Amino acid sequence: MSFYLRRITFYVVTLWAAISLNFLLPRLLPGDPAQIMIGKLRRANGGRPISEEMIDAITSILGSDEGSMWDQYLAYWGRLLQGDLGVSSTRYPAPVAELIAQALPWTIILVGVATVISFVLGIVVGAWVGWRRGTWLDHLVPITTVFQSIPYFWLALVLVAVFSVNLGLFPIIGGYDFFAFPAGPEWSWAFVGSAVTHAILPATTIVLSSVGGWLLGMRNMMVSTLSEDYVVTAEAKGLTPRRIRTRYAARNAAIPSLAGFGIALGFVVAGSIVMEQVFSYPGIGKLMIQSVQGLDYALMQGVFLIITITVLAANFFMDVIYGFIDPRARHNG
Amino acid sequence: MRADAVPVLTARGVSIEYDVDPPVRAVRNASLTLHRGEILGLAGESGCGKTTLAYGINRLLKAPALMTAGEVTFHDADGRDIDVVELRGDSLRRFRWDKVSMVFQGSMNSLNPVMSIRAQLHDVFTTHRPGMTRREREARCAELLGLVGVDPSRLSSFPHELSGGMRQRVMIAMALALDPQVMIMDEPTTALDVVVQRGIIREIMRLRERLGFAVIFITHDLPLLIEISDRIAIMLEGEIVEQGTAVEIYRAPRHDYTKRLLASFPSLRGDRGDFVRRGAVTTGGAA
Amino acid sequence: MDDAQSTLDPAVADDEITSNRAIAFDSPAAADAVREASRETVAIATPPSRRFRNLLPRRSAKLVGGLVIVGAIVLFGILGPLIAQPPRDSDNPSLEPPSADHWLGTTKLGYDVFAQLAWGAQGSLMIGLVAGTIALVLAVVFGVLAGYFGGVVDEALSLLTNIMLVIPGLPLVMVIAAYVQRSEGLGDFARSSVLVAIVLGITGWAGSAVVLRAQARSLRTREYVAAARVAGERAWRVIFVEILPNLVPLLAAQFIFGIIFAILGEAGLSYLGLGATGSITWGTVLNDAQTGQAVGTGAWWWFVPPGAMIAALGAGLSLINFAIDEVVNPKLRLAPENARQVRRAAKAGRGVTETGVIA
Numbered sequence: 001m002s003f004y005l006r007r008i009t010f011y012v013v014t015l016w017a018a019i020s021l022n023f024l025l026p027r028l029l030p031g032d033p034a035q036i037m038i039g040k041l042r043r044a045n046g047g048r049p050i051s052e053e054m055i056d057a058i059t060s061i062l063g064s065d066e067g068s069m070w071d072q073y074l075a076y077w078g079r080l081l082q083g084d085l086g087v088s089s090t091r092y093p094a095p096v097a098e099l100i101a102q103a104l105p106w107t108i109i110l111v112g113v114a115t116v117i118s119f120v121l122g123i124v125v126g127a128w129v130g131w132r133r134g135t136w137l138d139h140l141v142p143i144t145t146v147f148q149s150i151p152y153f154w155l156a157l158v159l160v161a162v163f164s165v166n167l168g169l170f171p172i173i174g175g176y177d178f179f180a181f182p183a184g185p186e187w188s189w190a191f192v193g194s195a196v197t198h199a200i201l202p203a204t205t206i207v208l209s210s211v212g213g214w215l216l217g218m219r220n221m222m223v224s225t226l227s228e229d230y231v232v233t234a235e236a237k238g239l240t241p242r243r244i245r246t247r248y249a250a251r252n253a254a255i256p257s258l259a260g261f262g263i264a265l266g267f268v269v270a271g272s273i274v275m276e277q278v279f280s281y282p283g284i285g286k287l288m289i290q291s292v293q294g295l296d297y298a299l300m301q302g303v304f305l306i307i308t309i310t311v312l313a314a315n316f317f318m319d320v321i322y323g324f325i326d327p328r329a330r331h332n333g
Numbered sequence: 334m335r336a337d338a339v340p341v342l343t344a345r346g347v348s349i350e351y352d353v354d355p356p357v358r359a360v361r362n363a364s365l366t367l368h369r370g371e372i373l374g375l376a377g378e379s380g381c382g383k384t385t386l387a388y389g390i391n392r393l394l395k396a397p398a399l400m401t402a403g404e405v406t407f408h409d410a411d412g413r414d415i416d417v418v419e420l421r422g423d424s425l426r427r428f429r430w431d432k433v434s435m436v437f438q439g440s441m442n443s444l445n446p447v448m449s450i451r452a453q454l455h456d457v458f459t460t461h462r463p464g465m466t467r468r469e470r471e472a473r474c475a476e477l478l479g480l481v482g483v484d485p486s487r488l489s490s491f492p493h494e495l496s497g498g499m500r501q502r503v504m505i506a507m508a509l510a511l512d513p514q515v516m517i518m519d520e521p522t523t524a525l526d527v528v529v530q531r532g533i534i535r536e537i538m539r540l541r542e543r544l545g546f547a548v549i550f551i552t553h554d555l556p557l558l559i560e561i562s563d564r565i566a567i568m569l570e571g572e573i574v575e576q577g578t579a580v581e582i583y584r585a586p587r588h589d590y591t592k593r594l595l596a597s598f599p600s601l602r603g604d605r606g607d608f609v610r611r612g613a614v615t616t617g618g619a620a
Numbered sequence: 621m622d623d624a625q626s627t628l629d630p631a632v633a634d635d636e637i638t639s640n641r642a643i644a645f646d647s648p649a650a651a652d653a654v655r656e657a658s659r660e661t662v663a664i665a666t667p668p669s670r671r672f673r674n675l676l677p678r679r680s681a682k683l684v685g686g687l688v689i690v691g692a693i694v695l696f697g698i699l700g701p702l703i704a705q706p707p708r709d710s711d712n713p714s715l716e717p718p719s720a721d722h723w724l725g726t727t728k729l730g731y732d733v734f735a736q737l738a739w740g741a742q743g744s745l746m747i748g749l750v751a752g753t754i755a756l757v758l759a760v761v762f763g764v765l766a767g768y769f770g771g772v773v774d775e776a777l778s779l780l781t782n783i784m785l786v787i788p789g790l791p792l793v794m795v796i797a798a799y800v801q802r803s804e805g806l807g808d809f810a811r812s813s814v815l816v817a818i819v820l821g822i823t824g825w826a827g828s829a830v831v832l833r834a835q836a837r838s839l840r841t842r843e844y845v846a847a848a849r850v851a852g853e854r855a856w857r858v859i860f861v862e863i864l865p866n867l868v869p870l871l872a873a874q875f876i877f878g879i880i881f882a883i884l885g886e887a888g889l890s891y892l893g894l895g896a897t898g899s900i901t902w903g904t905v906l907n908d909a910q911t912g913q914a915v916g917t918g919a920w921w922w923f924v925p926p927g928a929m930i931a932a933l934g935a936g937l938s939l940i941n942f943a944i945d946e947v948v949n950p951k952l953r954l955a956p957e958n959a960r961q962v963r964r965a966a967k968a969g970r971g972v973t974e975t976g977v978i979a
Contacts (some may be wrong), residue, residue, distance in 0.1 A: 044388055050575060135394075135401075227395070228442060229437060229441075229442040229443045230442060230444055230445040230446070232395070232437070232443075233391060233437060233443045233445075233504075234443070234445070234456075235393060235429075236391065236393055236429060236434070236435050236437075236458055237429065237430045237432065237434075237456065237460070237507075238425075238426040238428070238429030238430045238431065238461065239426070239456060239460050240426065240460060242397045243456070243460070247445070247448065247452075247456075248445050248448075251444065251447050251448075252445070252447055255447075261497065291420075325447065326447060327446075327447060327493075328446060328491070328493050331491070331493070331494065
């Protein structure tokens, strides 16, 4: 029980740290982002002055000259808890929260499904390669390291060049067919179908470039685990090879991979951001890029916050699973 | 040797080699016979090959070990002779644990850390006795733990929650699960302190009286073997240099090495420091 | 068995006399330490010269392959710019496929791709090294110190490490880069590759720190460290003389990871237009390719080579890491080798081997 308590406490503290970081960054780094932002909003409004409300929102996020740091900090928290993340300058007058809510599902579904596929594939194949150690499969392993070092987005470019431009098999960009559904997403099978075809190349990119890491890690752990004493005991007990491979070897070998999932998630996030740029996929990553390129500070802060929260949630989820699988962690906290 | 001694396991001319560069001959032409219901002690210093021999007999050799010669025959209680070296695949798996089981050295890592004790004991039954119902299995597991003096409520625990002594007892319980005819014990108590060691040895002796299995007891502790074994084999650098009853080994050792071994253990009798200062050969207490 | 006649194993007798232990209780931490001890690769008792040689990865196909690849790329980065034409010379015909004049063709603006690639190699490698070094130093500080000192220091440093670990890296870098690069105060430095390297370095150390901490913690319990501390050695000396040398393979592996991470990170950043826009790196070339519609116009010679070079460098570094991994954990090399050998011997009829899990 204390294990879960410790983890929850850690994530709460980290969340607080991330939000505070979000608060501090625009105020500590050089330049005056608040004024720049207000200027942009005014321009986006067609040169007309913007409402006091909006100015308040901007200064509370990006920093103002009035009030002490501490007052601003409290005001910032107040707005956050109300769900007010400001207004975007590049997509004026859409509120930041709304833009994020539209984009988030795309990313979570695509990246979530692709990562799960990649993880499962990597673990299963890695376990198999590790099990058959000493055979020709060992030579496969260096090949996967090549795949691991390929930049996501470059692989995406290549895949697009081959499959979309040359062979015309898959659409080049977008999350769905803009022309077929000009009004935007809708709940119909046709839409889902369109979304799926548009997701295949991006998903393939993610799977191809991250599966190598899981495979390698699992294979190495499998080779180590197979020389452990309890595997000898299992063999001596006359258990079926299948049972030894799964319950005794793979289950123990997978533990470090699960533990390292959190670290790997960082790479996944990074890769998917860039990948969304390549495919012009309407997810959070593209939103982040747009905001940074357009210096839409409010949107940028908002997206950064949401990405961080999502990653924390995913990490916590993996921690729960880890505690479930490894009884030693559960009992030692 | 008892007059009614019937062999249950015979090993003839076993040679095991480590296939490295240069090759290491770990066991050379070793032969031994284990009789039904007896305790055969296998003694020798670290690295003499006794564990390798035991693993070889049980077909558990880890690469780079290779059995280059020898026959191992198991004389089943129902009269059949099983050629252990020729067993493969399914027949080997069925043979394992059912006829010959093993208790390993240093139980610290011999139990799967992510499975409960219950799961690891049930394992044996689901594999070898598929006809048993869940309730029957649970009852038998509780009974086994009771046999070795572990509280059956420990079935729900995980290995890291048990002390070293308890883990070793669980291993012994596991080894008894299918009523094997032979149990090979590789230094089962070396990693434990003396009081616990004594308890476990006692337990083993009691169980053997009750269930009648034969034991190959591997250890470097010769005096312990002299106390508990019926027969003893001494190994040196891969060869069995002497075999005989415990009394014979103790009273009339023939090989030089056996004599040296016996002289190396301090005794509780005699003057203090006797064997260190004056190299006196101790004969210990009366056996 | 008669209680009055117990014989004593001399080893156990000693133990019984000198210790006050009751029933032995193996805590998981102790079991872990024992596991680590048995996994110890380098025999610490060996003399220093042999110790160093033992640390070097064994010569194997993987190591040689990796070194060759990395060496070739480094050479390319050093010698390439000397033989290629200036990378920003736009006097050439634009978007030409590879030919005798331009080995890798030209870009939309008429730059020679080969030249861009050669200068890009310098840029990327430099960023990789600088960022990798910064990350390694930070990882050592946060990892080794935390692992060695334990207690409050450990808790504090670990908390910071874990926070850094969980907060997503690239978004953080993007945000920092956005604020820093567009500000007036920093001028040209804002677009330089050094700044990018620094930002990558200070955000990329957390993963290595975790690994180093775990290893430092286990080393702390070794006898020679305890001996040094009992002898009154100051903490700094113990760390530098006893602990760090034993971490060398791990440090090397983490350094290589750091380089890979930095180069990939920089490539991504530059591709997004946030990187070292003032210099030439493989990433900036890819960015130019993207804005120049290289994919759409089928100008494969423009966007394939930079990515391929990144992949090749990454693969080469990974192979080296592989070899180092096999030093740190010899089971990875020995177990498959042994299994193969024994299988071959069994086929040749030399003996019987296990076909199950063990072999």
